[in-house]
Structure formats: structure tokens, C-alpha cells
Amino acid sequence: MDFLTLFAIYVVVVVTCIVLVCKYSGQQQTPFSILLNSVGKVIAPITPKWLQNLSQRTLHRLFHQRNNMFIYLHILLEVAVYAEFTYEVFGFCREMDTTLISLSVPYILLLIKSVFFYLCIKRDPGTVTKKKVxxxxHVYPYDRKLFHPGTTCPTCQLLKPARSKHCRVCNRCVQRFDHHCVWVNNCIGAQNTRYFLLYLFSVCAMAGDIAVLTADMLLHAVLRSGLMMASYIDEYGDKQLAGLMFVVQHLFLTFPRVVFMLGFLVFVFFLLAGYALFHFYLAVVNQTSNEWYKSRGYVCQHCHPGTGTADDPRHPAPDHSKRYYYSRGVLRNIREIFLPPQPGHKKDK
Ligand SMILES: [Zn+2]
Ligand SMILES: [Zn+2]
Known part of the structure; x- marks a missing residue:
């Protein structure tokens, strides 16, 4: 198997894993957990009881409870990329006179990202509690499409504020619930969406910056080697220019780890940039991922227009002409992400 095939397989595996994790993060029934459950059932008769209990507990902890597995995986990937960058790319870039300031940007971005990452993990997303409910x-009015007044969470036994949702992984209701993110092992809600957005953008900046520096290094390596001008004699005895594919294969063989890292970074960058832009768009229109998903499959069955609520300023009659019910204009929507309304203060509509 040649290097290009191997690299293509590697890229497909990495992308598939990332897509699956993004698609199913926070969901209870993932294809992986279904597969594991099925395998578990088949081998149950030949497995000792203690091992069955242990594996059940482990699976439960991994997929149905908060756990730090993806945080560790995140840190591991980051350590691998930064170790490779420092070990191979940094020295090479110094030799080719890249300034120390340019080379220190990835480390500064790492520091900034780590702060937002930590805040995403540690900051309470806006748990609905008996004391605060x-x-x-009163923070948001009920739109009477997705959120109806007087609904109680069957698990928490508390009234559900508009835009809140019960997170089954964390077992709590969260105000302005967006989604449960396995990478930060926390819900993303009213109080930490800002950190989540900044975290996404800083990871993109990190991946993008290291990718650019690495690509620059490889470009210099190619130019320095003179490979672009090199030629070879083919099987018919004719002189042929080496060409781009030859150069790419040469890079794979000379800097395998650097090329793998660059491939990984480019995919992570585009994947996360798309995801970050989607979340930025949601911030601009004042919608959560939860509302975005629900509103796309929404069928207006529970809505009762004209039920005489227009005289109640806290629960105005639903406005069906408005696509984004909670939107108050781009600037105010963004301000709401960075300065979320605090419980107890009724927000103007
Ligand atoms: Zn709940
Ligand atoms: Zn959660």
C-alpha cells in the first residue's frame, strides 16, 4: 500500500470519527452505543456476572453520565500537535528566518483557548434550580410554539422556563439550553454560550495558524530542495519533470508526521470553522441549536392562537409572522450572548 492510499484512509477515518462525534454528541442512542449493547447481549451468556456489571457500569458512565473522556482526548490531541510543532516545525521555521513573534502566536492562542475551554467546563450553564426558578x-416569554407556559419537567419537578431543556446526561434543566457538549463535558446554556463561541473561534484560529506555519515550512522545504525543477527518466528513456505528485510523495516520506499533522489540522479547521459559523449565525438570530432543530421539524399542533393572552405583557400572544421569535436585532442578540439576562430581571421584548 503506498503512502497516498494510507493517508487517504487516515483522513477518511479521522473525518468520520469527528463527524460522528459532532452529530451524536449529547444524544442518548448513538450508533456506537447501540452496537456495543448488541454485542453485549450476544456475549452475555458466556461472560461472568461481575464482568457484565462492570462493562454495563462503564458504558453507562461513558454515554449516559457526565465524564471527562473527551476532555482527556482533546488534551491528548493538543499535546500531540504542539509537541510535533515544537519538535519539528519550530526549529525548521527558525532556520528559514520566520520571526519569533509569528512562531509564538500558536502558544498565545493556546493560552487564550485554554482559558475559554476551562470556563466552558467550569461555568454553570444556567441550571434551573428550586431557588432560582x-x-x-421571567427571563424569556413563552413562544407557545416550542415552549408553553405551565409545563413542568417530569424529572426535576420544576416549572420549565421558556427556552430551557432537560439535559439527560447532566440530569438537570438548563436555561436557554443549546446542547450538551461532550468535548467540554458540560451543557451549553445561557451562562456559558459566550465562552463556547470564543472557545470555538480560538480553536479554529489555533488550528489555522499552525496549519499556515506548517504549510509555509513544507513549501520552503520543497523550494530549498529544488524538487520542482527536478526531472527523471521514464521507462521509455524520456526526460520527465518531477511534477506535483512527486513532490507530495517526497514530502510524505521526508516529513511523515508533519504532513499527517497538517492533514489533521486542515480538516479540523474546516470542520470547526463551519461549526463555529453555524453557532455565530445562531447567536446573530438569537436561536439555540435546540430551537433550530426543533423548529425545522416543528408541526404546529399545540398552538392555540388568540387564546386571550395579548393583555398579559409577560406572555404576549404568539407572533407567527416572526421566524426568529426571540430575535431583537443583530447587536442586541449578540449582546445577549455576552451579557446574558440574569434571572429575576425581566427582559424587555
Ligand atoms: Zn429537568
Ligand atoms: Zn448536559
């Missing part, structure tokens, strides 16, 4: 209920 009376204030949280």
Missing part, C-alpha cells in the same frame, strides 16, 4: 421563568 421563580426568577428564571
Amino acid at each position: 421563580a426568577g428564571q421563568i
Whole structure:
């Protein structure tokens, strides 16, 4: 198997894993957990009881409870990329006179990203609690499409504020619930969406910057080697220019780890940039991922227009002409992400 095939397989595996994780993060039934459950059932008769209990507990912890597995995986990938960058790319770039300032940018971005990453993990996303629920209920009006007044969470036994949702992984209701993110092992809600957005953009900047520096290094390596001008004698005895594919294969063989890292970074960058832009768009229109998904498959069955609520300023009659019910203009929507309304203060509509 030649190097290009191997690299293509590697890229497909990495992309598939990332897509699966993004698609199913926070969901209860992932294809992986279904597969593991099925395998578990088949081998159950020949497995000792203690091993069955242990594996069940482990699976439960991995997929149905908060756990730090993806945080560790995240740190591991980051350590691998930064170790490779420092070990091979940094020295080479110094030799070709890249300034120390340019080379220190990835480390500064790492520091910034780590702060937002930590805040995403540690900051309470806006848990609905017995003590706070009376204030949280007034933060947003009910749109009577996705959120209806007087609904109680069957698990928490608390009234559900508009835009909140019960997270089954964390077992709590969260105000302005967006989604449960396995990479930060926390829900993304009213109080930490800002950190999540900044975290996404800083990871993109990190991946993009290291990718550019690495590509620059490889370009210099090619130019320095003179390979672009090189030629070879083919099987018919004719002189042929080496060409781009020859150069790419040469790079794979000379800097295998650097090329693998660059491939990984480019995919991570485009994947995360798309995801970050989607979340930025949601911030601009004042919608959560939860609302975005629900509103796309929404069938207006529970709505009762004209139920006489227009005189109640806290619960205005639903406005069906408005696509984004909670939107208050781009600037105010973005301000709401960075300065989320606090429970107890009724937000103007
Ligand atoms: Zn709940
Ligand atoms: Zn959660």
C-alpha cells in the first residue's frame, strides 16, 4: 500500500470519527452505543456476572453520565500537535528566518483557548434550580410554539422556563439550553454560550495558524530542495519533470508526521470553522441549536392562537409572522450572548 492510499484512509477515518462525534454528541442512542449493547447481549451468556456489571457500569458512565473522556482526548490531541510543532516545525521555521513573534502566536492562542475551554467546563450553564426558578421563568416569554407556559419537567419537578431543556446526561434543566457538549463535558446554556463561541473561534484560529506555519515550512522545504525543477527518466528513456505528485510523495516520506499533522489540522479547521459559523449565525438570530432543530421539524399542533393572552405583557400572544421569535436585532442578540439576562430581571421584548 503506498503512502497516498494510507493517508487517504487516515483522513477518511479521522473525518468520520469527528463527524460522528459532532452529530451524536449529547444524544442518548448513538450508533456506537447501540452496537456495543448488541454485542453485549450476544456475549452475555458466556461472560461472568461481575464482568457484565462492570462493562454495563462503564458504558453507562461513558454515554449516559457526565465524564471527562473527551476532555482527556482533546488534551491528548493538543499535546500531540504542539509537541510535533515544537519538535519539528519550530526549529525548521527558525532556520528559514520566520520571526519569533509569528512562531509564538500558536502558544498565545493556546493560552487564550485554554482559558475559554476551562470556563466552558467550569461555568454553570444556567441550571434551573428550586431557588432560582421563580426568577428564571421571567427571563424569556413563552413562544407557545416550542415552549408553553405551565409545563413542568417530569424529572426535576420544576416549572420549565421558556427556552430551557432537560439535559439527560447532566440530569438537570438548563436555561436557554443549546446542547450538551461532550468535548467540554458540560451543557451549553445561557451562562456559558459566550465562552463556547470564543472557545470555538480560538480553536479554529489555533488550528489555522499552525496549519499556515506548517504549510509555509513544507513549501520552503520543497523550494530549498529544488524538487520542482527536478526531472527523471521514464521507462521509455524520456526526460520527465518531477511534477506535483512527486513532490507530495517526497514530502510524505521526508516529513511523515508533519504532513499527517497538517492533514489533521486542515480538516479540523474546516470542520470547526463551519461549526463555529453555524453557532455565530445562531447567536446573530438569537436561536439555540435546540430551537433550530426543533423548529425545522416543528408541526404546529399545540398552538392555540388568540387564546386571550395579548393583555398579559409577560406572555404576549404568539407572533407567527416572526421566524426568529426571540430575535431583537443583530447587536442586541449578540449582546445577549455576552451579557446574558440574569434571572429575576425581566427582559424587555
Ligand atoms: Zn429537568
Ligand atoms: Zn448536559
